[in-house]
Amino acid sequence: MTSQPPKAPPLYPKTHLLAASGIAALLSLALLVFPSSEVEAKRTTLNLELESPAEQLTQDQDASELVQATTEAPASPFAQIEQQETAATAKADDKKEPNHREVIVAKGDTLSTLFEKVGLPSASVHEILASDKQAKQFSQLKHGQKLEFDMNPDGQLKSLHSRVSDLETISLTKTAKGYAFNRVTTLPTVRTAYVHGVISSSLSASGQRAGLPHSMTMDMAKVFGYDIDFAQDIRPGDQFEVIYEQKVANGKTVATGNILSARFTNRGKTYTAVRYTNKQGISNYYTADGNSMRKAFIRTPVDFARISSRFSSGRKHPILNKIRAHKGVDYAAPRGTPIKAAGDGKVLLAGRRGGYGNTVIIQHGNTYRTLYGHMQGFAKGVKTGGSVKQGQVIGYIGTTGLSTGPHLHYEFQVNGVHVDPLGQKLPMADPIAKNERARFLQQSQPLMARMNQEKATLLASSKR
Structure with a gap:
């Protein structure tokens, strides 16, 4: 019986051939469905590296091991880059300036105790504070305040730095004559904000719920205090709208400015106020058509009583x-x-x-x-x-x-x-001067339009 030579093993496993055939079919279908320009715009590079016989998986390898290996591999080449960057950052932290110290002011801390915490003699505090008249501001510590110390290699203070508010930092820097004090003040960016609220219990609670700072709620009550008695006139269902100035630094709201315009609906009657500064630099609030909100007397002498x-x-x-x-x-x-x-x-x-x-x-x-x-x-x-x-x-x-x-x-x-002060009709103050009326309308009309647009957007979103 003539012996036949053994069959050569297939060059690729059947699973690979089937996968390649499927991908080829999908690519052919894409060419038929999409014009060439769309294929170019949506092109994805596919790297198909088919294994040689020597790199084939053994037949007895469990499929679950393959799934596990795929899962544990990096999801993308960026994962390896991120791991490298993380390692580099950690390494950089290890090499952080050894002469830099940071301390947080705790209850009972003084500048002397903080100096001791960073390894500086407490006796040097007096010398440092006496070197500049304004340096004493470092002794006015607040709970939670952070102080940053930089020392020379010989352990002497090179500089002291602290942020005392969102807008202000102070520092002391070593010079040939002692320590020089420096203050850096950040000028905030002023932007406008809009809030809308509905009274359910009290004006204060409703303002807080709407996101209006308490100081702004009080200012709004003063603006409308000539027409509305906030001690007795407020009812559930009353509404208010306010456009006011926000002062922002480093992406954070650090203060509020003036109310630019406001509307208050009390018992179905709507009052409107617009802030206007005349050519002499005097600011007052007026109705949208230019009549003064300010009268000879305010309606009630006690807020929210x-x-x-x-x-x-x-x-x-x-x-x-x-x-x-x-x-x-x-x-x-x-x-x-x-x-x-x-x-x-x-x-x-x-x-x-x-x-x-x-x-x-x-x-x-x-x-x-x-x-x-x-x-x-x-x-x-x-x-x-x-x-x-x-x-x-x-x-x-x-x-x-x-x-x-x-x-x-x-x-x-x-x-x-x-x-009866509650029933007395209050005398009016002067309206906008005729020679400033056009200038007033140029400022008031955009504010009124914005409030109308903001409220319409708010109502539309609530109906969705």
């Missing part, structure tokens, strides 16, 4: 226990709450007055007079014979005189006659 007693001709006095006219309005608020002057004027009295206790009386021109009673104390600089500006703090809520609890008793007189 509760009215505990109204103007009445036949109220029973809570202490005297007899019918006695209540010729003012009582605002209940926590002890120490600031009280503001309702308008510009001259202080006729800042002192004790019978049952009113600590009292301030202000004369506003020839027609109007206001009284503020039961104060805990007077604000600095407020004294009989002096003058005050509208909105200036003149004192603080207390319970002096005939008072059952901390509150402000507020009276309003017109030509010597007591009137």
